Amino acid sequence: MTSEVPLHGGTANRGRVHRVGDTVRRPLRPTAPAVHALLRHLEDVGFDGAPRVLGVDDDGREVLSYIPGQAVTAPAPPWGLTDAALRSVGRLLRRFHDATAGFDAAPHTWSESPPEPFRVGGIAHNDPNLDNVVFRDGQAVAMIDFDLAAPGDPVWDVAATARLWAPLRAPVDTVDGRRDRELARLRVLVDAYGLDDVGRARLPDAVLGHHDWMTALVGDGARRGVPGFAAYWTPDAAARAARTRTWLEQQRDAITASLL
Incomplete structure (x- = not known):
């Protein structure tokens, strides 16, 4: 065997x-x-x-x-945190959304969909975390782990990717070279994706919405005893989530300005 x-x-x-x-x-x-x-x-x-x-x-x-390559698993390798890697993630995400444009999701039962007004408009991966993207030669080539995929607006996925990859969170919780470059990297991502003006205007709401949605999903899973979620959702993790939400609210104008 x-x-x-x-x-x-x-x-x-x-x-x-x-x-x-x-x-x-x-x-x-x-x-x-x-x-x-x-x-x-x-x-x-x-x-x-x-x-x-x-x-x-x-x-x-x-x-x-099996898709050959490397995912950006902890401890994250330096090549996975470069602007070049981030650009390739943006281009891959756009290709995914373009490829799903003709897919009819209606006959199927999905995981929890994003909240309104981000529930319709396409298919969202919903969890484009660093370890859910496969790289080869420093370039993103594939997305994996579609367990949370569901009907959703593409801008919701862009927001999720920005939140996780820029990353859009309190700088005190970023311990690598991305710290204090959050907004610059946000611009790298949305430009590589080709997000239009309407999407950019909606992105701050989508980022905060995805943070709240994912926090609730993980917290609920932990309370129900889902092993991975229960192990992750420690008091420290809850405190980080609270700091991130405060930071996103405080930085809303700066996030908006960075997208212009």
């Missing part, structure tokens, strides 16, 4: 995702039929930046194609 190699990263599925040869085995969620329909659509339209659906194994796990 081919040995199983644990794949690191992630929160909800930590320790439960394994590589077997050229495949990845992951827990099968109730929303898997929706996600698999999305991934098959991406394959049909020629988008090469997502895994392919290969089926379900004898242990009841979904089987996806």
Whole structure:
């Protein structure tokens, strides 16, 4: 038998995702039929930046194609935090949104959708964290972990990416070279994505909305005993989230100005 190699990263599925040869085995969620329909659509339209659906194994796990490369897992390698890497993430995200434009999400049951007014307009990955993007030669080539994908406005995904990658949070909580460059990196991302003026005007609301949405999702998962969320949602994590929210509110005008 081919040995199983644990794949690191992630929160909800930590320790439960394994590589077997050229495949990845992951827990099968109730929303898997929706996600698999999305991934098959991406394959049909020629988008090469997502895994392919290969089926379900004898242990009841979904089987996806393994995408060679590196994710930016902790401790983050310096190449993953460069502006060049960030630009490539913006371009990949735009390609993903363009590829999903013709996908009909209506027949499927999804994970929790973003709140109004960001609930419609396309498909959102919803969790473009650093460890959910695969790189080769310093360039983002694929997105993985579509468990939280759901109908949503593309600007919601741009906001999520900005929040996580710039990163848009209190500088005291950034300990790498991105510290105090948050707004400059925000501009790098939105320019690489090609976000239009309407999207830029909506982005500050989307950033704060995504922060609140994800904080509530993780906090609720921790209270329900989801192992990864429970381990992550410590008092320190809750304090960081509160600092981030305060900072986002205080920096709203500066965020808006940086996008002009």
